[in-house]
Amino acid sequence: MENYTMEGRTYRYYGQEAPLYPFGYGLSYTTFQYRDLVLSPPALPVCANLSVSVVLENTGQRDGEEVVQLYLRWEQSSVPVPHWQLVAFRRVAVPAGQETKLSFQVVAEQRAVWAQDWRLEPGTFTLFAGGQQPGQQMRVPSEVLSARFTVTGAARPLRGC
Secondary structure (H helix, E strand, C coil): CCCCCCCCCCCCCCCCCCCCCCCCCCCCCCCEEEEEEEEECCEEECCCCEEEEEEEEECCCCCEEEEEEEEEEECCCCCCCCCCEEEEEEEEEECCCCEEEEEEEECHHHHCEECCCEEECCEEEEEEEECCCCCCCCCCCCCEEEEEEEEECCCEEHHHC
16 A cells, blocks of 8 residues: 555545534533633644633533544645544543633644645644534534634754754
8 A cells, every 4th residue: 555645545535424422412511612722822832732711601401521622724835635633632520600711732743744744834734623523513512612723934854843
């Protein structure tokens, strides 16, 4: 096998058709609200890591657990990339009526693309945070927040960082 691309082989590369049971699929006995998605810094050098924070509030009347998911989307890339890539997730227990602030690190390696070797490229990226995949349709509403950040500098091999 010489073609290692995943294009057409996994739902991350299919057209607009969503998978039957996407990652994080399920129901809860409570409701959650996301807010205050912060990316730091909003513009970073090509080899730098991104710090992410988001506030999760249990707006229901029962204690509950939520799987907070972070997805990354390349706005432009020199090679084919997924529509979005899961870069972090965490199961969080939140008591009814309470909120918690979560922090994540998106490391530079998670932005690498395969172009005969792993490369980091400059450009604009969108980060999504929520209880489901971006654009997922569910019977129970779960919002997904998004924010953009920029990577500056020249493209370079990942091992060069």
